[in-house]
Amino acid sequence: VSEKKVFQEQAQASFWGVTVCGMSGWLKPNAHRLWSLVLVTLRTVELGLATQHLLESLAGCWISIFVLRRRLLSAMSLIFQAAAAGDPNVIVRLSPELRAELASFALLGPLCAVNLRAQVDPSVTATDASSSHQAAARAPLPQPIADEAYRHSIQKGAWTRLLTPQSAWLRSHDLLEPLSELPGDDEGYRASPLYCALAALLFGIDSQVTIGCIAKGRSASPRLNQLLARSIPEVLGFQSYPAPLYFPSKLNPSDDPTRGLAVRGPAMELPSWWLRVLEGDPSELDRVMKQSGFGPGDQDFDQDLLYLLGGAEASVLQSANARRVEASKAPFVCASRRRFERERAVFGYQRPELPGAGDRLDPEISELLAEFSARLYLHRGSLPDLSRPGALEVFSERGRGGRELIVCGCPWVLCFRSGHSDERDLDTSELRGKLLRLLKARAFLGFCASPYGASLSRACLPRARSTAEPAGLRHLAPATHGKVIRDNSRAVWIRCLTDACLDLGLTFWVDCPDSSWWWCLPGWSDAMPPSAACCCVIDLAIDKPRGFYAALALAFSSRCGWIGEASKPGLRVPQPRDPRVDLETRPLYSSTSHHLGLRAWTSFLAWCALSLTFDPVDSFVSCPALLAMVLRSYGNFLYRSGGSLQTYRYAILAAQRLTWSIRGHLGPAWELATRWERLQPVQHRTPIPEVIVQALVVLAWAKGYRRWAGVTLLAFYGLARIGEVLKCERSHLLLPSDHLSELQVVFLKLDKAKSSSRGGAQVGDRLYPFGPATYRARWNFLIAAFGLRSSVSDIQWRMRLQHQQTLGHYLQEVAALNSILDA
Known part of the structure; x- marks a missing residue:
């Protein structure tokens, strides 16, 4: 685990996309994520243009924020309709209603917070309604029973749409089974022993659709979703956290007033677990719930695993005596403290000093x-x-x-x-x-x-x-x-x-x-x-x-005392610096890369000009997510029109150089490049057989090409590019006679490889004093001495063909002519 993600004895910490403050007791979305999302949303509203991919990204990000207060999900309606319509890569203009909905997200986001110290109301309320009557009833609860009822409340919605007119009529006349309220094979709610006890002694609710809407926070039915959205001010203002409980209609006492009957009284004695819960021991209730099929399943999340993950020591590093002592203690008590004490000992914060660790031997x-x-x-x-x-x-x-x-x-x-x-x-x-x-x-x-x-x-x-x-x-x-x-x-x-x-x-x-x-x-x-x-x-x-x-x-x-000990103690001597050099003017890429990127970016802007009447660069800078979606569309255009993947890559690289903040927002564009690579994988050249290399080296040695033979062996067995080796000097080469080792190994330092920004070249004799053209000429001479033919790429270059597929047609025609002549 990264040290930056570990915290201990802190009043405030950020993890899993949220920030928890132990002083105030509030749980809020991570501020860095929230305000960045608010900025992108407001820029999209101000621009008035977006793509389906951008709307899908915004919807997913806001869901991750609103899931803390699920009732806020009811405010998301038009964005789902817009994200599901049209071509994913087509730029669309946002309607005034959709822009207003997106703007409301920016207002609701800072209000999305959870009060971890909110007290559970020691009462239970039951509601019911028929075609002619509505009824609600409330009864007090002991605080421990109310806490357990909240812990076992429904957290997942099953079905949130209105019933069909036929089903609604059947339900109003008690002719519709509870499972028939849900379509298909969806599993409905069942009353747990805790719910049944509350229904028999107190009250509850029997509408599965209502429970699903409250638990999920929104409804797929527009009419129900509008009702839920109207309750957002009350939910946020009163810091209300509803906990729905499902009671079957036959057990719901509040069903009686809707039928013109008196409210029934308690129908059962207090169960045995009720008194145990009042004493502070919910184990009996958990056992009854598990026996009734309401306990956690094999695939369900177990919150005890969090304590094991965050505090318990690994069994490999725990002795038998330590495990025996741990078993006798309360579970998970001070486990995090013990883990950090061990890390301090291992990583040197309070490392024990061993006598003789720093002494010299006689x-x-x-x-x-x-x-x-x-x-x-x-x-x-x-x-x-x-x-x-x-x-x-x-x-x-x-x-x-x-x-x-x-x-x-x-x-x-x-x-x-x-x-x-x-x-x-x-x-x-x-x-x-x-x-x-x-x-x-x-x-x-x-x-x-x-x-x-x-x-x-x-x-x-x-x-x-x-x-x-x-x-x-x-x-x-x-x-x-x-x-x-x-x-x-x-x-x-x-x-x-x-x-x-x-x-x-x-x-x-x-x-x-x-x-x-x-x-x-x-x-x-x-x-x-x-x-x-x-x-x-x-x-x-x-x-x-x-x-x-x-x-x-x-x-x-x-x-x-060996951990973290350097082979050469002391500060590393820095390389000499030129005080006249300004770091802001130093490029991070070569001139060739700059030229290719400029050409690809010019082609991208020319493609954008075919659909737009204004310069989109300012819009791209203000909304990087829009730039990513437009680049995806440009990539699809290049793929369909026969463009090259290199052009698309350099266009993305040039886009990253507009401002320093754009780099982290172009993930969708790079993802499209990955799709392109999978459809058209890179075809590398066939490597030359080792026996041919050995034969060429032997012949070169006999001809007196000693330097040529040496650089060829270094490039082949060192898995290096020949151009990188040709640029090396003698100071980059470390022979067995140089490192005074019994190992017959040669080391070569490549200063001009892909990692050319690390280190600088040394002055000395070049390993190959001639140029690449001379190396190529001698290569051709040695190849011709063995009578070997040219490669396919050489034939393609000599015929001035751009694609190997064209060369394949020529080869097929030659093969056909040869077969006719042989006949």
Whole structure:
């Protein structure tokens, strides 16, 4: 997670497109998004022109704002009709009514806010209406019951249109089933146990269409939507947050007055969960709701996941003892604080100082370390810095832990693997004693081990160990007995290393499968129980996941003080600057790019002049979203008329250079370029076979073209453009004799590549002292020496053909003539 998105103990924070203020208790749309949207909307209203794509974008953006107060969605009516009509890329003129509706969005947007401290009204109101009567009733509620009723209120609308005249007549005469109020197979509302209790004891509402409109905030029926829009002032002014509840008509007491009857009284006793809720325990109600099918489903959103995502520690970084302590505490209490405390320790805010982390080793210790072969060290640079303490890795798993330690900043890692019979054999007492002495002398600030052995696996057959005899069964075969003795000896020695680290305060890790006999051996059985503070039990499916050793190395290196340590401490020396240069006058692109962009922009304006009678540049600058939609139309025109994708791309790039604020609004234009690329993918040239390159280099070497052979090899095996290599100088080339390494690797620095804005060229001898024309001439000479034919692109260039499709017609005619002559 980005550090910019993490916040702690702040009174105000912005996330998920909203801003929450803990002091005032208000939740509002993000100000940066809201006022930018208001500006674009007002500019569109002032311009009076838009495209369907622009209206769709405005509608989607305002929905994301109004969804905080769903009743404001009823103000959006004409924009949906305009966005669904006409060609998506045609510029249309907005009607006065639509412009007024868009202007109202700018007024309602700042008023769209939620009061998180609004109190739930301790009452429930039921309404009902027939063709001749209307009725409403209200009854008080205990505050805990009102809070739970609000929590379980309906949040999603099902159907928001008016009933047909036939259905309305049937419903007025109690002949229409509740499910028949919805069309097709749409699922209707059902009364939960909480709703039924409120209906039997108190009151409710039985119209599914009304509940759908209130929950959704708007209606697809214009008449209902107008009624909802009229209630916007009351909803905003009184800070009203309605919570609709569905009661079937037969359970709704307010249905009686509409039929000329007296209001019925309570019809049931208080349920058991009612008293539990009054005591502050809603668990019984949640259980009853879940049993009745009203609990969260497998695909529904669970708000508890937010606490797990934002505060709980990852199981990989949590020890067994920590998990046991966490289970005994209240869930999710202070989890965020613990996570940030861990991040402070890892990233260096309060990093613990380890004794000896910044010390230099004694010359005698460095000489002992130098006795080991250089191939046993993992390090950065040409040689390991043995004057500083490093790390030890024994019985390593392909050196993965050591490589991650180097990435985290460890100066060097001394790696040993099992199965060697030379000086790297860890089963010899001399090597073990030497490594233990170096560890006690603080030559290593810690060690890591991944022990493995055939006799340690419970899947090994025949069995070599048992729970009663973890050190090995009696009367084993000689070969199996030897493996058991070897693995037991390794366990004893690694235990000696861990004891030394604990005495000296050093760091270590030993990872082994949880089911391995390793944890049952003497000296290791104390780390097996879940209460062991030094043991971390990690649940892995099959193999260690990607990043497992990286996490261990990060924790290891953070305690050793290696995180964030530079190879060359101190400030980086800046490059010399010319004080006479003005940064505002320095271009960000080459002259060629500027020329192509200017030509593409001129063609774009000429195309706009065919439909407009005024200069649209000022309109484009004031409304970047309109510019994006017009560019999309221009892209469609180029595609249909046979234009090039390059022209369209440079037109977009030129549009981005009008003002600095336009760049972030041209996403729709770039999206059309992506569609074009998928329909007409780029066809790259077929690469030359490696055997031909090798033959050309051998021939060039024999001819004395040594520089030509060198740059050709650099370009081919370095995956570089030949023009980039021809511009390089000797100072850009790093040979094995230059970097003093055992690796036979050549490095070439490309200063004139696509990243040419980074760094500057050095003065020196050029790798190829001749020009590109000379290189091409010698290339043709060597190709002709082998009798190879020209490529298709060369034939196309010689025939002055623009498209390969035209060349294909010529080739077909030649093939037909040859077949006729052969016949």
